[in-house]
Amino acid sequence: MRVLFNVSPGLDHLYPALGLAWAFRTAGHDVAVATAGVSVDAAARAGLTVRDVAPDADFSTVFPKKGTPEERVRMMRERGAEITRSQRTPEIILEKFGLINDMMADGTLEFARAWRPDLIVYSRLQGTALLAARDLGVPAVENGFSFLREGDLPSRMLPHLAPTFERLGVPVELPFVQPVYFAPQKLMRGEGEGWSMRSMPFQGGGVLPDWLAAPKERARIVVTLGTIVPGVAGSGGLRSVLDASAGLDVELILALGDNVDLAPLGALPENVRPVGWTPLSALMPTLDGVVHHGGCGTMLAAAQAGVPQLAMPYGADNWINASIIESEGIGFDRQPEQVDGSVLRALVEDGPVRKNAAALAEELAVEPGPDHMVPRLVELAGKGR
Structure with missing residues (x-):
């Protein structure tokens, strides 16, 4: 089976997915990563096959570094207060990731159509996975990297992705989405149904001093x-x-x-x-x-x-x-x-x-790890086809 990991350009989006990626590899499945920015080199260093789907993109234009450190901290705190209060990803974040997804959409869809994965696993704000999964008719797996359950997140993302779907000729509809959380249900907050899997913490390799x-x-x-x-x-x-x-x-x-x-x-x-x-x-x-x-x-x-x-x-x-x-x-x-x-x-x-x-x-x-999740996702991919 072929599994495509579609990840946003950030280490905090990539690293939580690598335990599951390697579980698929050690189980004998083909794995590729479609990403951009700093995640490209990091995924390659983790031993995975990587496609840079937006080599010329400047993502700093979406999240520009403005103001003094004090002003940036204040904005960060205000957004954090909103997330804590609502237990949802703010619309402004969905809007900004809509722009990032548009920058990565052409390369992602082109690679997905050529590589033909049976399943697409994605970091939770990477809407190009929803685009490619809908185009190919395969299931999408939302790889959680926070303690928030947001069952309506894909549907909330879709309006911000609609112009990209339309531009690339893909129906503005969601594929089947299966959320996978990286912690037991007792630690999760928010609302939504999903499968739980023990996290495999990863922050890159290194030589011990x-x-x-x-x-x-x-x-x-x-x-x-x-x-x-x-x-x-x-x-x-x-x-x-x-x-x-x-x-x-x-x-x-x-x-x-x-x-x-x-x-x-x-x-x-x-x-x-x-x-x-x-x-x-x-x-x-x-x-x-x-x-x-x-x-x-x-x-x-x-x-x-x-x-x-x-x-x-x-x-x-x-x-x-x-x-x-x-x-x-x-x-x-x-x-x-x-x-x-x-x-x-x-x-x-x-x-x-x-x-x-x-x-x-x-x-x-004692929570089931990525190795126990792989058979469930293989079965899901079979049903999705």
Whole structure:
């Protein structure tokens, strides 16, 4: 069977799909990825066949970087508040992804018609998959990468995709869509029906540095803001976390990527180790705590590893994810100015938070993984044809 993964141009869209992609490959199926932007090289580095469907597209025109960091953070927070309140993707996001989809539509449809997949798996805002699946008459599988169930999301996307469907001569109708969620139903929010599958956290490969390959000498906490927030908000908001670690026998790993300016943080305490891009999967087995922005990928990776968490929401669905951390008792939901030594201490000590985190990790470990999802999707593809 041939399975096409149609993914938006962003690592936060690609990485959640790679566990399922490799499950299909190891089960003997042919897999290709149709994407663009930074996702092209990342998918190739993950060992998959990739088609760049929009090599000349400038996606920064859709999401231009405007204003000061403070203004960008305010806009991010306002949008996050709207998502938290409505538990739905805002129309402005659907509108912008409608533009991104139009940029990728010609290349996606051309490749899909040539490659003839039996099934198309897509990151949840990638409407070109709906276009190609409708044209080919095959099912589309929405690969979830958030804790929001939005059963009406494809139908809400369709009006924003209609001009592209019409331009390419495809009926403005939805194909059959099967949502797949990457967490148990008990952790999901919103409304909608779908199949649940255990996530396989992936953040790329890497060579372990000496300090990470050696036994740690004290409790270790990683501080990360994911792939989007550092470029929007910068690093200055983390100063309170650094100050809160003073007097604690902990090592803080500052993992903000390769191109983040740390100057706004001032002098770094001796217990802080700044590192470049480091896959979370390499860090997790060594960690006693995680401080992050509330991103769903980081939150779930820590939950599966049984690592207590401190979420400092910035935008998007971050507050929803942080509320799950609080409700499950696996960590804390705080803003940077609310972080002090007692919060960091609670992450690393043997207390109720660590006990709850370990219990949830055991619960998540027995959820069916991508290897169990593949036969169901193969059956779905057979019925779809």
